[in-house]
Amino acid sequence: MADETRPTRAPTAEDVARLAGVHRSAVSRTFTPGASVAPQTREKVLEAAATLGYRVNFLARSLSHQRSNLVGLVVSDIDNPFRAQLLAELGTSLVASGYRPLLLPTERGGKVARHIDMMLHYNVAGAIVTDDASPAEIARQCADHGVPLVLINKRPVSDTVLNVSMDTETAGELAAHALFDAGCRRVALASQRRSSHSIGLRRSAFWRACERLGIEIADEYFGDLPNYEGGRAAADAFLADTIDVDGVYCANDYLALGFIDTIRHLSALSIPGDLKLVACDDIPEAGWLAYDLTTVRQDPVRTADAAVNGLLARISEPDTTALPVVVDVHLVKRGSTALTPPKPRGQARPPL
Amino acid sequence: MADETRPTRAPTAEDVARLAGVHRSAVSRTFTPGASVAPQTREKVLEAAATLGYRVNFLARSLSHQRSNLVGLVVSDIDNPFRAQLLAELGTSLVASGYRPLLLPTERGGKVARHIDMMLHYNVAGAIVTDDASPAEIARQCADHGVPLVLINKRPVSDTVLNVSMDTETAGELAAHALFDAGCRRVALASQRRSSHSIGLRRSAFWRACERLGIEIADEYFGDLPNYEGGRAAADAFLADTIDVDGVYCANDYLALGFIDTIRHLSALSIPGDLKLVACDDIPEAGWLAYDLTTVRQDPVRTADAAVNGLLARISEPDTTALPVVVDVHLVKRGSTALTPPKPRGQARPPL
DNA sequence: TTGAAAGCGCTAACAT
DNA sequence: ATGTTAGCGCTTTCAA
Numbered sequence A, B: 001m002a003d004e005t006r007p008t009r010a011p012t013a014e015d016v017a018r019l020a021g022v023h024r025s026a027v028s029r030t031f032t033p034g035a036s037v038a039p040q041t042r043e044k045v046l047e048a049a050a051t052l053g054y055r056v057n058f059l060a061r062s063l064s065h066q067r068s069n070l071v072g073l074v075v076s077d078i079d080n081p082f083r084a085q086l087l088a089e090l091g092t093s094l095v096a097s098g099y100r101p102l103l104l105p106t107e108r109g110g111k112v113a114r115h116i117d118m119m120l121h122y123n124v125a126g127a128i129v130t131d132d133a134s135p136a137e138i139a140r141q142c143a144d145h146g147v148p149l150v151l152i153n154k155r156p157v158s159d160t161v162l163n164v165s166m167d168t169e170t171a172g173e174l175a176a177h178a179l180f181d182a183g184c185r186r187v188a189l190a191s192q193r194r195s196s197h198s199i200g201l202r203r204s205a206f207w208r209a210c211e212r213l214g215i216e217i218a219d220e221y222f223g224d225l226p227n228y229e230g231g232r233a234a235a236d237a238f239l240a241d242t243i244d245v246d247g248v249y250c251a252n253d254y255l256a257l258g259f260i261d262t263i264r265h266l267s268a269l270s271i272p273g274d275l276k277l278v279a280c281d282d283i284p285e286a287g288w289l290a291y292d293l294t295t296v297r298q299d300p301v302r303t304a305d306a307a308v309n310g311l312l313a314r315i316s317e318p319d320t321t322a323l324p325v326v327v328d329v330h331l332v333k334r335g336s337t338a339l340t341p342p343k344p345r346g347q348a349r350p351p352l
Numbered sequence C: 001t002t003g004a005a006a007g008c009g010c011t012a013a014c015a016t
Numbered sequence D: 001a002t003g004t005t006a007g008c009g010c011t012t013t014c015a016a
Helices: A013-020 A024-030 A039-052 A058-065 A081-096 A112-121 A136-144 A168-181 A197-213 A228-240 A253-266 A300-316 B013-020 B024-030 B039-052 B058-065 B081-096 B112-121 B136-144 B168-181 B197-213 B228-240 B253-266 B300-316
Strands: A070-076 A100-106 A126-129 A149-152 A162-166 A186-192 A216-223 A247-250 A276-281 A294-298 A325-327 A329-332 B070-076 B100-106 B126-129 B149-152 B162-166 B186-192 B216-223 B247-250 B276-281 B294-298 B325-327 B329-332
Touching: A013 A024, A013 A039, A024 A039, A058 B058, A070 A081, A070 A112, A081 A100, A081 A253, A081 A300, A081 B081, A081 B100, A100 A112, A100 B081, A112 A136, A126 A136, A126 A300, A136 A149, A149 A300, A162 A168, A162 A300, A168 A197, A168 A247, A168 A276, A168 A294, A168 A329, A186 A197, A186 A228, A186 A253, A197 A216, A216 A228, A228 A247, A228 A253, A247 A253, A253 A276, A300 A325, B013 B024, B013 B039, B024 B039, B070 B081, B070 B112, B081 B100, B081 B253, B081 B300, B100 B112, B112 B136, B126 B136, B126 B300, B136 B149, B149 B300, B162 B168, B162 B300, B168 B197, B168 B247, B168 B276, B168 B294, B168 B329, B186 B197, B186 B228, B186 B253, B197 B216, B216 B228, B228 B247, B228 B253, B247 B253, B253 B276, B300 B325
Parallel strands: A070 A100, A070 A126, A126 A149, A149 A162, A162 A325, A186 A216, A186 A247, A247 A276, A276 A294, B070 B100, B070 B126, B126 B149, B149 B162, B162 B325, B186 B216, B186 B247, B247 B276, B276 B294
Antiparallel strands: A100 B100, A294 A329, B294 B329
């Protein structure tokens, strides 16, 4: 009768109670952290549970609690190594804190509305958003439903949602200084065409810093997206131009990789010989031999930690105003801004 | 009284029923795909639901159904671009199919047991595992609890769990042929030290193919992990050796990037001049100008689709035996195996 | 087609 | 400290 192939229904608290000779509530209490159970009752329950392979049904528990320990993780552009690292960190960190990440990947142009909908279906305890899409709506909806929300590197929407972002202002300054120290006085910018909050901030901060330092910004070049292809496109535009610059700031590393490759492989320019380069993020690739890119580091581990801790805080005290968290950045100096002996021709940018 | 700041409790089916002037079950039926509701009742319910912002509580629904539409996604090494792509695809594909991915990232050396535990707590509808850790235990446990399981590129464990894997045999052949066609007759292998099912298959298949073609395998070099650093370590070992080879097969692209960088930047050897290189996966980086790596493509989209479709099939018919799915591979020819004019010195591998 | 009622597995307030 | 009981929000037989 008891066929091994037919997996029997999962054991319930009732089953355990029966076997242990106690009441269901005793079982419940045994598995509830702050409950009072007699040590020996607890023992009996634990043993029975073990032999039966009992596990608390979190769905039922969440139903009682009116809130699950699921956390919505809205992410886009996982192909960007920084995002991938961040996602991994957020995931492990959440799991370590007893929460379960519900992964909600956003395709480009995908409806974020679907995701909030989803999360609300699941009574998520909170949500973390690092998507590039505009979070205004998602934030409002979450607020309406009392779902604590954390935005990473996004435009702040209200003082009820926590904003965790890198120190863009300092990042811009560090980048400008790095170029200045490398001798640059006339630079270009490379970024994405589609406007983005965080990229926008990086650009303007860099711009201001250059002004202060007396660095002239000659022009700006764009790719469609802030990725490798975007960097290549920006570099193509750059090379097609005839302006004379001695440095370039790329809005992020991922894009910088494409920029570098195009410059190195499809032009006669040398980095850092003819052109210094600085970017932002410090993805692992920036440290690779093929790139050796000076960049402003934004630590994904600390960012993720700040986001998760912040979320936990908001979950336990949802009614406090959320003070924005700014994650420090620092310059990682590499070969792309190395000082080089003056070129024989003595020209910053030789004709192609 | 009705303060906007205090988000009111989410509306329930009861609330909707009251507003629509019907019974709760009518509401339930309205939101149950195959139920029978009078068109106008349905209309009333839908309207009431809309004004109240009602959403079915999936936790409660799952409790009734005895199974949620959560799917465990056990992933490790998200830093590997192939894994990142796969994860993104799996996520979007699951969401598109009406399932919700529960992200369970495995740290290196992390206990997978924790994850199965978690999934069982949530009555997941199924699970997809692309983790590198041994899945034997996880598979057994899932089977015990009737949780459909799909393994991607892992060692098969039983005919109740579906195995989706790339065609390693063909991959080995394609790689060997690519090297052969590029003129290689004596090659080396680069992979990871820690044994891994999929890497192991790639190696042995390549080995056999070389034997058939009359390519001699001179030696094998290892890095600790199948990543960039692993590739660098393997290349270091390779360079420290004095064997004379004309080609190298890297067990995966990610590792190959490190291998290439070390060869290109820390040795006098040229690729493909002195050394042809072939790897496996076809991550985006392989096509970058800095690498231009000939590789055997394993399409993450098709792999993910196969896994998700397979999972759905097993969810609907859990008692059929799972026929392994093999995902086709093909060669992507790039510069690392380009034929080059004979070197002036006429020597395959010049001394450093 | 619709209302009534039982039950999914668990928690928590209450009573003992 | 433990048993009792009333829900949590939904689905689903069963009658009507």
